[in-house]
Amino acid sequence: MTYEQWQIGLEIQEDGIRALALTARRGALRLRRWWQLPLPHGCLVGGVVAEPEALTAVLRQWRKTLPGWHRLRLGFPAHRTLLRQVPLPTARLSEPECERYIAGAAARQVGVAAETLALDYHPTADGKALSVIAAQQGEVACLMRCARQARLNLTAVTPDASAPGALVRHLSAPLRGLVSWHSGKWYLACDTHWGWGEPPAVTTFEQACALLGMAPHDAAWCALPAGVAAPEAQAFDPWRAFAHLQPPLPPEPEKWLVPIGLAVGEAMS
Numbered sequence: 001m002t003y004e005q006w007q008i009g010l011e012i013q014e015d016g017i018r019a020l021a022l023t024a025r026r027g028a029l030r031l032r033r034w035w036q037l038p039l040p041h042g043c044l045v046g047g048v049v050a051e052p053e054a055l056t057a058v059l060r061q062w063r064k065t066l067p068g069w070h071r072l073r074l075g076f077p078a079h080r081t082l083l084r085q086v087p088l089p090t091a092r093l094s095e096p097e098c099e100r101y102i103a104g105a106a107a108r109q110v111g112v113a114a115e116t117l118a119l120d121y122h123p124t125a126d127g128k129a130l131s132v133i134a135a136q137q138g139e140v141a142c143l144m145r146c147a148r149q150a151r152l153n154l155t156a157v158t159p160d161a162s163a164p165g166a167l168v169r170h171l172s173a174p175l176r177g178l179v180s181w182h183s184g185k186w187y188l189a190c191d192t193h194w195g196w197g198e199p200p201a202v203t204t205f206e207q208a209c210a211l212l213g214m215a216p217h218d219a220a221w222c223a224l225p226a227g228v229a230a231p232e233a234q235a236f237d238p239w240r241a242f243a244h245l246q247p248p249l250p251p252e253p254e255k256w257l258v259p260i261g262l263a264v265g266e267a268m269s
Helices: 052-063 095-110 137-149 160-170 205-212 253-268
Strands: 006-013 016-025 028-037 070-076 081-087 117-123 129-136 154-159 177-182 185-190 194-197 219-221
Touching: 006 253, 016 052, 016 253, 028 052, 028 253, 052 137, 070 137, 070 160, 070 253, 081 095, 095 117, 095 129, 117 137, 129 137, 137 154, 154 160, 154 253, 160 177, 160 185, 160 194, 160 253, 177 205, 177 253, 185 205, 185 253, 194 205, 205 219
Parallel strands: 006 070, 070 154, 177 219
Antiparallel strands: 006 016, 016 028, 081 129, 117 129, 177 185, 185 194
């Protein structure tokens, strides 16, 4: 008998946990299961884990429902990250030297000690600089420690706003970007970059598209805040990424953009 590995996306918010498992076979995605779990009040405050023991207890109980053969991608709150561009080093560096250069350059930009940052980076689309994602090392380490103490097979910690980028390939041409209102913020993603914005700086669909760097007619949307309009023909249902669904779907399915994106991203990795 062949066992298919479950790819899981896990999003932790102050109102609870959303997790989704899928399997991929010959490029087709099959929904296996979803979970919506409550968290004790005060467990997460402003995107930061305030009660790690309580979070670990919830994750440990949830772990009992999972198969041993699984891979988990965990969303990290995008508003707790910083996005910066760092110039390419002028000399050829080894990987450790390159990482020290990037950490130092990013730390100088944000005015903190390099050793306090957790970093990820990749070349920009034009190849002229490095796009750097920085977060507080202690906050990332706390989430990873909770997951590992719960015996979860954690493979990646990813900014949650970047997760919709894994779904861009499921858009119909000519759409090439994805914009959505999620947990009081705008999440924006395309093939090459991602971001987030919030009121009052970003209040309309058109402003969100501009922040992503594309015209409104090039972007799909998943959810919108009350009173905001966007072309109905550009609406995108993230559940369309699945070739096989297993009803019933969760209540308020539009809130599952991030767990779906995380799970699809894990399946594509």
